Amino acid sequence: MFHQVHKGLRAMLYETALCLQHTEFDDAVQARESLAQLQEVIYLFNKHAHSEDTYVFPAVEKFEPSVADAFEQEHVKDHELGELLDQAIAACEAATGVAARLEAGRHVQEAFIAFMLFNLEHMAKEESVINPILHRYYQDHELHAITQQIVSAIVPEDMARFSRWMIRGLHNAEISQWLKEAELHAPEPAFQQLFQSVEKELSAVRFRQVLEKMTDGAMMA
Incomplete structure (x- = not known):
């Protein structure tokens, strides 16, 4: 249920953490780019x-209401951490002078680290607790139906944003399988959009390897 999207979200957290480490917050261009990346994290x-x-x-909740409630409360905490990060971003954008910008940048980094650590642990708990519960009480086709509901509710623009990070977070075999399934089941425009996104996000070497896996070792024409 969570595997693909969680790998994408983790990739986004890891890349954003490195981006912040490289940012000199007294440089307006660097700061603006990093803060925009943080806003993307909060949004997704x-x-x-x-x-x-x-x-x-x-x-x-239908079968394990106390578990559902515990995870809903974690989402409340997650939202609070996101709000604190958003406030730190706003303060950094408003800061003037080198010292103030550097101090605001430090607060941004601290707020992001708290957000990242919480979400890494939260996603791991979802995978170790929620997933077994879902598979205990639901058949595969029922879980697939839930997944399809989620996908159908995401607007195309947001799906493209999620897909970008999932491509960055998945290994070649996972991307190849994703493309195969999209080719079989998705509308042709959706498959072509995903294919183009994969080509854009991956290096030439990795893209070639994905194509080879799609065709069991034979290069696509």
Whole structure:
């Protein structure tokens, strides 16, 4: 249920952490780019949490209400950490003078680290606790239906944003399988968009390897 999107979200957290480490916050251009990246993190994590609150946790609540409630409370905490990060971003954008910008940048980094650590642990708990519950009470086709509800509710622009990070977070065999499934089941425009995104995000070497896996070792024409 969580594997693909969580790998994408983790990739986004890891890349953002490195981006912040490289940022000189007294440089307006560097700071602006890094803060925009942080806003993307907050936006996509909020969207992901909303999907879980709407489709996943209600399925858990039917059989394990206390577990669903515990994870819903974690989402409240996650939202609070996101708000603190957003406030730190706003303060950094408003800071003037070298010393103030550097200090504001330090607060941004601290707020992001708290957000990242919480979400890494939270996602791991979802995979170790929620996933077994779902597979205990639901058949594969029922879980697939929940996944399809989630996907159908995501607007194309947001799906492209999630897909970018999932491509960055998955290994070659996972991307190849994703493309195969999209080719079989998705509308042709959706498959072509995903294919183009994979080509854009991967290095030439990795893209070639993905194509080879798609065709069992034979290069596509």
